[in-house]
Amino acid sequence: MSASNTKNNTNISLKEHFAIVKHLTRWTLMVVPVAVAIGSMVALFLWLLTSAIHFRFDHKWLLFLLPVAGLVIHFIYQSVGKSSEKGNNLIMEEIHTAGGGIPKRMAPIIMITTVLTHLFGGSAGREGTAVQMGGSIAAMFGRWFKLEGLDMRMILTAGVAAGFGAVFGTPVTGAIFAMEVLTIGKIQYEALIPALIAAVIADLTVSAWHISHTQYHIAVLAKTPYFLDNFFHIDILLLGKVIIASAIFGLASYLFAGMVHEIKSICLKIFKSKWMIPVFGGLCIIAFTFINGKPDYLSLGVDAEYPGAITLPSAFNAGGADTWSWLWKTIYTSVTLATGFKGGEVTPLFYIGATLGNTLSSLFNAPVALFAALGFIAVFSGATNTPLACTFMGVELFGGEHVLLFAVACFTAYLFSGHSGIYSAQLIGVPKVFDAHFKDETSLTEANHRRGYMHQKLRKYLLLFSRKHDDKGKQNPHNQSD
Incomplete structure (x- = not known):
């Protein structure tokens, strides 16, 4: 290899690594404040949620006001919530294809309505709230940073990772979840660095606010002989x-x-x-x-x-x-x-x-x-x-x-x-079953519509079959048992 080629390869390598450092620095500077804000909001939400649940424990009569709480939640979304009611799906749609944007009010509205749901005994979770708060806050920062296109999608993905990782105390899961949940069978790796940074920082922020997560434990399994243990290292x-x-x-x-x-x-x-x-x-x-x-x-x-x-x-x-x-x-x-x-x-x-x-x-x-x-x-x-x-x-x-x-x-x-x-x-992205019947489905919405259509056709077929069977029985009364 000539000296000039070696020099060119060295320059290319230096440029590549300089671009990597620049990319990491840029996204770290943008994502850290976003993640701190999301982590703080998640910490506040978890504190409010725990307080609401234990307040209901002490005031069991609150369950009887659950229908009223549902009515209040409905009118909150009808009056000020608007597109926010689409929840997680709105954030995913914005990441797939930019549309009307994610409103700033999504974060406070979903936090308030979730606390109301739990205060009066509704059986729901907390991930949806954390993800929506993460997406809303990330979108707000994205507009402040004047991000567009791929950059906006990446910061939204980071917001989802931060919300999910912070609410459960699982930052690695949060980062992978944010990239994997968008498209079945494919992972959006372009958001890897922002998602991981955001999830870790948001989780650390929740810990800094002294909010703890539920701990689980699997007892060590007893060492006992198992089937074909001479050939396999697992049971x-x-x-x-x-x-x-x-x-x-x-x-x-x-x-x-x-x-x-x-x-x-x-x-x-x-x-x-x-x-x-x-x-x-x-x-x-x-x-x-x-x-x-x-x-x-x-x-x-x-x-x-x-x-x-x-x-x-x-x-x-x-x-x-x-x-x-x-x-x-x-x-x-x-x-x-x-x-x-x-x-x-x-x-x-x-x-x-x-x-x-x-x-x-x-x-x-x-x-x-x-x-x-x-x-x-x-x-x-x-x-x-x-x-x-x-x-x-x-x-x-x-x-x-x-x-x-x-x-x-x-x-x-x-x-x-x-x-x-x-x-x-x-x-x-990649269907779970490689069959002609599933090849045209591009989203779960289409899959649900097709499934509903097929269920309707099946019900009609069964009803038609039942009527024909009844008519046949009437025409041949001797075939009926006494």
Whole structure:
């Protein structure tokens, strides 16, 4: 190689690394103030949320005002919320294709309405609120920095990462989630640096405000001989149980996403005035609580209202959940969110997964805490279509000892949840099933419309078949039994 070529290669290398340093410096300077602001807002939100939940614990009569709270939330969004009501989907749409922008008022409105939902007992989460606050604050800073195009999309992605990472104390998960959730089957790596910086700084900011997160623990599994242990370094029998359980976790994700969509659709058809929908939802939650005779499925389900209550942490212990706790939480949360209350879906999904894992552990004779942890992350993976982020969440929350099982659970649940999910604005980059039927679906909205159309056709076919069968029976009365 000539001296001139060597010199040119050196210059190119120096330019490349100078560009890398410039890129890192620019985005660090922009993202740090954004992340500090988001982390501070998340800290305030978590403090208000905990205060509201414990206030309701001491004033149980507040549950009876849930329909009124739903009415207030409805009119807040009708009067000042406007496009903010689209929530997480609005942020995802803005990242995909810039449109009308994300309003500044989204952050305070979603925080206030989420606290109202939990104060009066609505079964919702907190991730949606944190993500929307993150997106709104990031958009505001983006306008101040005069960002456009790819830069604006990157700072919005960083805002999502900061909100998610800060609210759960999982910064790596937050960064990967923000990049993975946008498009099924693809990860938007262009936002890697801003997302990771934002998630870490926001999480540190929450800690600086002395806000702590719930700690979980999986007990060390006893060292016992297992099937074919001379040939494999993992318990093949346990792995088989995990795969079967994870398929069930994926179906639970599918059920949850489908119920929210169907309940919302049915309510819009039944009620001519939209303000009646949250009132109906609040009345349903009150009725469900009377049927159960206990308040365990209200609100987040993390803190215990009374000794022996079924909570997310209790699901990690034997006997810490009822057989159908996961289904009741699915019903409560589906009704709450589908009828207009605010918050998010992720913490209820954790609860659904952990309690379902608790139930399956007794059926499969498997470790309770391990299966609760697998359900915790796998149901979330199936509902959000983010298996990689959820695998990292397992490591951040429960340690890395069982990372193989975490990955198996998350990717299996992701597959079995089908083309469904809680975020209708998700695009389908790579379909889960390589079949001609799915090739034209470009988003979960299209998938839901097609699924609804197919369900209608199936119902019509079954009705037609039933009528033909009845007519045939009438024409041949001798074929009928006495």
